Each structure stands twice: as structure tokens, then as C-alpha cells.
Amino acid sequence: IVRSDSATVEDAEFQEVVTSLTQEISGLGPDIVTGAVSFYDTGDESQVSPDRRTTIIPVLMADGFKAAGDNIGDVHDVLEDSPLPDGFEIFIFGEATFSADFLEGNQSDLERGETFAIPLALIILAIVLGTLAVIFIPLLLAIISMIIAIGTVSLISTFFELNAVVHNIITMIGLAVGIDYALFIVARFREERQRGLEKIDAIAKAGSTAGRAVFFSGLTVVFALIGLLIIPQSVFVSLGIGAITVVFVAVLATLTLLPATLSIMGDKVNRFRVPFIKQRALDGWNRGRRRPAGQFPFQAGI
Numbered sequence: 318i319v320r321s322d323s324a325t326v327e328d329a330e331f332q333e334v335v336t337s338l339t340q341e342i343s344g345l346g347p348d349i350v351t352g353a354v355s356f357y358d359t360g361d362e363s364q365v366s367p368d369r370r371t372t373i374i375p376v377l378m379a380d381g382f383k384a385a386g387d388n389i390g391d392v393h394d395v396l397e398d399s400p401l402p403d404g405f406e407i408f409i410f411g412e413a414t415f416s417a418d419f420l421e422g423n424q425s426d427l428e429r430g431e432t433f434a435i436p437l438a439l440i441i442l443a444i445v446l447g448t449l450a451v452i453f454i455p456l457l458l459a460i461i462s463m464i465i466a467i468g469t470v471s472l473i474s475t476f477f478e479l480n481a482v483v484h485n486i487i488t489m490i491g492l493a494v495g496i497d498y499a500l501f502i503v504a505r506f507r508e509e510r511q512r513g514l515e516k517i518d519a520i521a522k523a524g525s526t527a528g529r530a531v532f533f534s535g536l537t538v539v540f541a542l543i544g545l546l547i548i549p550q551s552v553f554v555s556l557g558i559g560a561i562t563v564v565f566v567a568v569l570a571t572l573t574l575l576p577a578t579l580s581i582m583g584d585k586v587n588r589f590r591v592p593f594i595k596q597r598a599l600d601g602w603n604r605g606r607r608r609p610a611g612q613f614p615f616q617a618g619i
Contacts, residue, residue, distance in 0.1 A: 318407065320406045321370050322405075323404055324370065326372055335355045335357060338396075347379060349379055350388075351377045351379045353374055353376045354374070356372045382412060389413040396409060420481050438456055442455060442496070448586065455503065459495025461495075469566070473558060480551045482555055482556060490559070490563050494538070494563070495563075498534070506519050509522045509523060510584065516583045517580065520576050528571070532568060535567065542557050542564070544557075
């Protein structure tokens, strides 16, 4: 869209601006633009506003919507580099431009969300778990789950066209369930170690109890999210595929990678206690004095 504050399409200056801009866009070549025509080429009055101060230049991008989204940046560069006389303005709109702006805004929102979410998650984990050594395990598990899920979705996108929101849902759900599921296992592992079980036995016990809960919880979430795939719209299908993938990966990582990590770290998960966090259950253990089994009435059945 070319608009002037005072000049009209009948003025030579207006015509020069529009003609020059049309030629520059057409000069991008048939691989990017297959057609760009102005009012001065067609004489079509529908391309001119009633006050004669605004006109549109329809541009046909080459090779369909996906290619247009990849190439629209070249058209934007032409508009940004085009010198304009005083009083003239240029705007651009269309599906490819909207898609490019949406992706840019989507990426910006994603980065801003992660900037706040990850530090906040670390603070909450430090308060809940009480030690610094253990707080990175759930977060690392969530990040690994998100990376694997994004890679899996990228492979799926080669067969089905997915909306850009798929990355947002993977980040949001992956961070939530990855930390949540890992927290179950880690907390149960620490409890079993406090009760006197050896490291491997504590891992096995955590896996057979909290691990089973994580498995069925993830399975329930996956079945619930399948409903999104029924809606025949790209955004809902993308949300469903992204969420299902990251939940499935998070469950697998929790049941495999997390026990392996705990077997390596062992009692080191309780190092670097957070000051001012009340941990009555861990006081004796952290000072190297494990309580005898008799002090735990709930251990009678173990």
C-alpha cells in the first residue's frame, strides 16, 4: 500500500514512487515474485482509494504459501530500502506477511516466557526440595524432554503441516510435566533413603511406586489430549501433537533417564542445603546421622 499525505495518483511524483517500487519488487525474479502490477499498469480504479491518495500494488508470490513465507523477507527488504519523498508511506499486508509477523512475535513471546519461567522454576524447586544439588535434575529432565519433543515434531512436520504454536505448547507443557514428574521420583527416592534403604533399592522403590503413578498420569494426559486431534483445524491438531509428544517423551525420560541420574548422584542430591528452608525430615540425614528404622512408625510394613 502506497499512501501520500497530499499527492494524488495523478501527480507525477506519486506515479514515480509507485512505478519505481513495482519495478524493484518485480526485479526480485520469478523464483520469488511472479507478478506485481500497479494502477498505472492496469488502470483499474479498484486499486485507488476514493480520495486518490492511496493505491495498492498486488504482489503474487511464487510457489505457494510455504515458499512465500520463506521469501517474503526479500519483499520486506525492498520496502525498507526504498527511498521515499516526504509525505509518503508504504505498508504491506497479506498471508505471507501475517505469517512472518506471527512467527516473529511467537518466537519473541517464547523467549520472554522462558526468561521468566526457568528462573522461577529453579526458585520454587529450591524451596520445595531444600537443596541446590537436586534442583537442576527436574529442570534438566524437562529441557531434555522438550528438545527431544521438538526434534520429533520436526520429523512429523515433514509429513503434516503444523502450526508454529506447536513450539509454544511443547515448551509450556514440557516444562510443567517434566519438572512435575521428576519431582515425584526424586522426592520418593529421598524418602526411601531416609528410611534406610540402599541407593539401588531406593531407586527401585521409587520407580515401583512414584514411577507407576507417573506412568499412568502421563497415559491419562495423553488420552485426554487426543481429543484435540479430532478438531479439523491446523492449530488444534498442532497443539495436540505437540502436547502429546512432549508428555510421552517426559514420561519415558522420567522412567529411564532419571533413575540413571539418581544412581550416579546418590546421596549427593542432598548437598548444598538452602538456608532458612525448614527441613526437619532431612536434618538428621544431612548431618550424617540416619535415623534408625524404629523411629519411623510407617516403616513397619516395609
